[in-house]
Amino acid sequence: MLSFVLTPVSASAQTVLERLPNGRPDLSGNWTIAASISDISANIVRVDGKPVAGEERVIPYTPVYAQLRAEADSRMFEEPELHCYMSGVPSHLWRQAYSGAGLVIQHTEELVVFLHEFQGSRRIVSLTRREHIPADVRLFMGDGLGRWEGDTLVIETRNNNAMTWLDTVGNRHSDQLVVTERFTPVGNDRYEYEATFVDPAAYTASWTIAAPMTRGGDRNAEILEFACVEGNTDHLHYTEDVGGTSIAAPSRAPGADAANPSN
Amino acid sequence: MSIRAAALAFVVAVTPVLAESAAAQEFTPARNRHGQPDFEGIWQVLDPAPHFNIEPHGASYGVPAGLGIVKDPADGRIPYTAAGLARRETNRANRAADPFTRCYKPGVPHLMYLPFPLQIVQSENFLTIMSEYMHNTRFIFFNRSDHFGEGELDLWNGDSVGRFDGDSLVTDVFNFHPDIWLDRSGNHAGGPTLTVEERFTLIDADTIQYRATLTDAEDFARPWTIETYLHRHKDPAKQILEYECHAYAENALGPPVLPDVP
Numbered sequence: 206m207l208s209f210v211l212t213p214v215s216a217s218a219q220t221v222l223e224r225l226p227n228g229r230p231d232l233s234g235n236w237t238i239a240a241s242i243s244d245i246s247a248n249i250v251r252v253d254g255k256p257v258a259g260e261e262r263v264i265p266y267t268p269v270y271a272q273l274r275a276e277a278d279s280r281m282f283e284e285p286e287l288h289c290y291m292s293g294v295p296s297h298l299w300r301q302a303y304s305g306a307g308l309v310i311q312h313t314e315e316l317v318v319f320l321h322e323f324q325g326s327r328r329i330v331s332l333t334r335r336e337h338i339p340a341d342v343r344l345f346m347g348d349g350l351g352r353w354e355g356d357t358l359v360i361e362t363r364n365n366n367a368m369t370w371l372d373t374v375g376n377r378h379s380d381q382l383v384v385t386e387r388f389t390p391v392g393n394d395r396y397e398y399e400a401t402f403v404d405p406a407a408y409t410a411s412w413t414i415a416a417p418m419t420r421g422g423d424r425n426a427e428i429l430e431f432a433c434v435e436g437n438t439d440h441l442h443y444t445e446d447v448g449g450t451s452i453a454a455p456s457r458a459p460g461a462d463a464a465n466p467s468n
Numbered sequence: 469m470s471i472r473a474a475a476l477a478f479v480v481a482v483t484p485v486l487a488e489s490a491a492a493q494e495f496t497p498a499r500n501r502h503g504q505p506d507f508e509g510i511w512q513v514l515d516p517a518p519h520f521n522i523e524p525h526g527a528s529y530g531v532p533a534g535l536g537i538v539k540d541p542a543d544g545r546i547p548y549t550a551a552g553l554a555r556r557e558t559n560r561a562n563r564a565a566d567p568f569t570r571c572y573k574p575g576v577p578h579l580m581y582l583p584f585p586l587q588i589v590q591s592e593n594f595l596t597i598m599s600e601y602m603h604n605t606r607f608i609f610f611n612r613s614d615h616f617g618e619g620e621l622d623l624w625n626g627d628s629v630g631r632f633d634g635d636s637l638v639t640d641v642f643n644f645h646p647d648i649w650l651d652r653s654g655n656h657a658g659g660p661t662l663t664v665e666e667r668f669t670l671i672d673a674d675t676i677q678y679r680a681t682l683t684d685a686e687d688f689a690r691p692w693t694i695e696t697y698l699h700r701h702k703d704p705a706k707q708i709l710e711y712e713c714h715a716y717a718e719n720a721l722g723p724p725v726l727p728d729v730p
């Protein structure tokens with residue numbers, strides 16, 4: 206795969222990496238991924254496989270999804286955070302961190318578990334399973350399968366529902382989204398993170414974001430409970446604007462499987 | 469003496485020691501690469517009845533009968549104080565207030581006997597217990613020396629301080645929200661005076677004996693203990709999926725499930 210941000214010279218040649226007993230790099234610990242919460246397009250490095258910069262960092266929406274994106278400002282009552290939804294793949298990895306811990310990774314030879322304080326988002330990724338679950342089982346956090354390409358962890362996530370946004374400004378995806386993430390070590394506590402988005406309903410071409418990923422020193426930083434449903438009065442900010450006392454459920458994204466009640 | 473120290477003194481003074489079963493003493497569990505007894509796997513209680521009522525109860529519409537999981541006192545009844553019992557009866561008369569109907573976190577120990585699977589993953593300094601229900605996740609650190617403050621935090625699932633006692637995992641859980649229901653029938657616990665001590669013991673390779681002792685001088689006349697069993701899921705394809713209760717309620721019912729607006 207073309208890599209424009211950096212050429213990941215085999216980090217293991219230069220740095221001693223923490224490794225699992227099976228020899229794979231060990232990503233256990235507390236991490237920060239420096240990607241934009243507010244607008245994911247700021248982190249775009251490639252569109253359709255070609256390097257882009259500056260004004261070229263634009264999500265290649267289909268007309269229907271370009272319209273959805275344009276309408277986001279007037280549809281903030283659909284914002285997933287307002288509804289206490291888990292943030293979805295991949296943006297749950299870098300959402301707001303209120304206590305000392307943001308993203309915590311538990312890593313074993315069989316699993317990578319991503320835990321984030323915001324919304325208590327949680328993604329359990331198998332490193333041994335090879336088949337995705339049936340396509341009509343859709344999840345907020347998708348079905349991620351991990352594999353190794355040398356020292357690079359590659360995770361392909363399918364089975365995403367269409368109810369999550371990619372950021373707070375309202376960039377969207379459909380339930381046909383496939384996200385391929387790459388975690389490449391450039392030092393023991395510094396990885397390069399990439400995610401490539403393919404979604405024939407929402408995008409006319411693939412697009413890729415990149416961000417540096419840093420491991421913190423405190424392995425005991427603890428994620429606190431995020432009680433969103435239990436204490437949610439955030440909807441008032443929105444309902445007062447439109448004169449209502451209750452918020453509507455989000456409308457279904459175009460292209461979503463209407464027969465699937467969990468989407 | 470702080471509230472918490474008083475609560476602990478109360479435990480020491482009054483808690484009767486449950487007889488350890490022979491099986492729990494005989495089995496030697498496998499240890500992981502960190503030298504810890506290995507609790508990893510996907511687990512679930514077999515019996516849905518305690519989720520409805522942890523005391524002995526007959527069947528009713530939608531509710532299977534159960535003999536209860538309260539093992540001490542021996543009569544299987546929660547030793548409420550008068551105030552604690554009054555609140556239980558208030559809850560029972562107003563089941564619409566059940567936090568579970570609003571998709572809230574179930575609290576500890578209720579989380580452990582929900583009719584949903586949970587997965588345990590162990591790291592060097594902590595383990596996580598991850599329930600399929602509303603992505604509830606508990607962190608249990610082994611090297612944290614004490615709780616956060618003196619009960620000021622109102623956490624639904626509490627804050628857990630863990631340690632290994634031989635082959636058992638023992639936790640001390642504190643900082644609880646005041647409105648936890650222990651089941652769907654209004655039995656309750658919670659607030660800054662509640663302490664839950666849990667003990668996880670592998671009695672064979674595929675069964676965790678789970679005990680929790682609840683101590684709270686305001687709600688309970690003495691500490692009391694539940695005991696149930698978590699069984700390992702053996703289907704290699706089994707995995708934790710999602711039950712995002714509040715989201716499905718929005719889709720199925722239209723208006724979202726939200727708490728009363730003050």
